Amino acid sequence: MIRLASFLLASYIRSYRYFAPVGSMLIAMMLLYSYKPNPVMDSYAVTSAFLFVGGAWLSFSFLNHAGAVLEQLSVIHAGSMRKYAASQMLALLAVIVFLSAFFLLYPVVMNMFAATVSARQWLIASSGHLALGMLGAGVSYFFQAAYIRNISRATAILLIIVILSIGARQFAAKLPEGLSWIRWAFPPVAEMIDTLMRSDTALLTGVWGVIGYTYLYAFALAAAYWIFSAYRDART
Amino acid sequence: MAVQEQGSGRRNTPAEIILRLEDVSKRYDRRVVIEHMTLEIAKGECTALVGKNGSGKSTLLRLLAGLSRPTEGRRRVEDIRSPTIGLVAEKFPALPFTPGEYLISMGITRGMDKRTVQSEISEWLKRLGMDSYRDVRMSHFSKGMLQKINLVQAVMGKPRLLLLDEPLSGIDTPSQKEVFRLLMDIKGMGTAMVMSVHEPELINQMADRIVLLENGKIVKEERGFRIETVRYATIVFNGDPLRVRQSLEGIGDREVAWVKEGAESEIHVRTNISDHVLQRILNGGGHIVSVSQHEPSEVDLGELLKTAAAALKGGTQ
Missing domain, CATH: 3.40.50.300 (P-loop containing nucleotide triphosphate hydrolases)
Structure with missing residues (x-):
């Protein structure tokens, strides 16, 4: 599985399709850090949001980059569609870990912050980046050609979900009192950004509660993708 | 086939x-x-x-x-x-x-x-x-x-x-x-x-x-x-296709397949009877333009399969 994951990753890298999502994330980060000094957790909250959007885009292009024959042969060699799906997720996780590390280390190495990053901030920021990156990758699992043949339609729906996830709190605020729970149905991006921003003063239980819920959401998406993959046909 | x-x-x-x-x-x-x-x-x-x-x-x-x-x-x-x-x-x-x-x-x-x-x-x-x-x-x-x-x-x-x-x-x-x-x-x-x-x-x-x-x-x-494996020949000829058709009467569909019919017609024919078919075309007033032979893999595979299917359905029962 690790070998297939690294092969798929190499195949994606050699397809050069990562250029647009990674390039966009880097440009956004450069703009954010175009001046200094910057507040630590506010900046990390913004870069974790970049990682959510970038992760969704990257995952979408990664899952669609392999042609039908390559997918068929990979499934045959792996032995099952589930092992293939697990390899895809493993490859995406590796990219998310790498990008999270980059987003976390860049401002520190480039001395962009107004203060030294504390251990608590490190822990919360790294967990937050990883959780939102995984969540971003997760929302794209079901928008690949194997599930939605029309790529334009898949792109449009994915974009709507990404926008709704980021703006869920504002949308939910407009809803009647009884429907405010709906915001928890969407990927908890807005909650996470807000929590990261307030993490220096907020109660730790609240902060880890939101981070935990985000991980839970990302794992649920991964589990659903893994389970449903056994019920789908390989692309033709 | x-x-x-x-x-x-x-x-x-x-x-x-x-x-x-x-x-x-x-x-x-x-x-x-x-x-x-x-x-x-x-x-x-x-x-x-x-x-x-x-x-x-x-x-x-x-x-x-x-x-x-x-x-x-x-x-x-x-x-x-x-x-x-x-x-x-x-x-x-x-x-x-x-x-x-x-x-x-x-x-x-x-x-x-x-x-x-x-x-x-x-x-x-x-x-x-x-x-x-x-x-x-x-x-x-x-x-x-x-x-x-x-x-x-x-x-x-x-x-x-x-x-x-x-x-x-x-x-x-x-x-x-x-x-x-x-x-x-x-x-x-x-x-x-x-x-x-x-x-x-x-x-x-x-x-x-x-x-x-x-x-x-x-x-x-x-x-x-x-x-x-049957080898086929393609015969291209000029002349009235109706008269040539009449002249080819009695030769089965498996032996001769009409590909094009007009001022210049084209047929596929099994090579073992191609000389006989050429004679019949001439008898029917046709003028031979060209004759070419090809391996089975070069002819229309769909046609070949149709022949195989017909043979498999009828021939081995």
Whole structure:
């Protein structure tokens, strides 16, 4: 599985399709850090949001980059569609870990912050980046050609979900009192950004509660993708 | 192409079944591609799937491979521990990898250890005359070269069942011969094979059983047969086609096929009666423009299959 994951990753890298999502994330980060000094957790909250959007885009292009024959042969060699799906997720996780590390280390190495990053901030920021990156990758699992043949339609729906996830709190605020729970149905991006921003003063239980819920959401998406993959046909 | 029976069959002892499709149907939306099909694959047996485009051959191969799930019925794997299936896809993509990189990755993914994979790859590439291309990116390869890599990836780890979708399609004659030789070797190793094929020679020399598909159904299953290879000639002539038709009366549809009818008409005719047909055309007032002979693989494969299907349906019952 690790070998297939690294092969798929190499195949994606050699397809050069990562250029647009990674390039966009880097440009956004450069703009954010175009001046200094910057507040630590506010900046990390913004870069974790970049990682959510970038992760969704990257995952979408990664899952669609392999042609039908390559997918068929990979499934045959792996032995099952589930092992293939697990390899895809493993490859995406590796990219998310790498990008999270980059987003976390860049401002520190480039001395962009107004203060030294504390251990608590490190822990919360790294967990937050990883959780939102995984969540971003997760929302794209079901928008690949194997599930939605029309790529334009898949792109449009994915974009709507990404926008709704980021703006869920504002949308939910407009809803009647009884429907405010709906915001928890969407990927908890807005909650996470807000929590990261307030993490220096907020109660730790609240902060880890939101981070935990985000991980839970990302794992649920991964589990659903893994389970449903056994019920789908390989692309033709 | 016609089918001749050879005794009661090549397999006399009860075969060990390794894979079974039981009353399987496959639908895409409302389109039925495979309909209530039951098929058993026996250890070491080579099955040729024959049928026109759209008859369900590729879908059947995908169902056997487990790449498609039956809409109805079930696929039962008997005594195959995954992953011991090899698949030769119809068109192998020109990947941005060298054969060495790709094959090692897939071999390890199959659960083989690196040393075994490397020695197997070296052996196969050498046999196919591809050892000097081991470290060249496949994006520069011809179709024939890609097809050889396609075969190597499928036979790595000695699968118990090899599925082949048009293994000789789109490759030049020398490559076809090499691939053909390799397939014969694989068959000799006792690997069960199911292949979707058009080439009569491949069917004759390799298949123990021929399965004829039509509209997603098995219309005939036969063991112990031989497809007679028929050479065709194309005759182009001028003259009144009606008069020539009258002159050709009495010659069966299997012998003569009209391709074009007009001021300049064209017919396909079996070479064994071409002299006779030429005489009849002249008798009917026609003027011969050209006569050319071709190998079966060069004529319309659809036509050939139609002939094979007709022969298989009527000739061996």
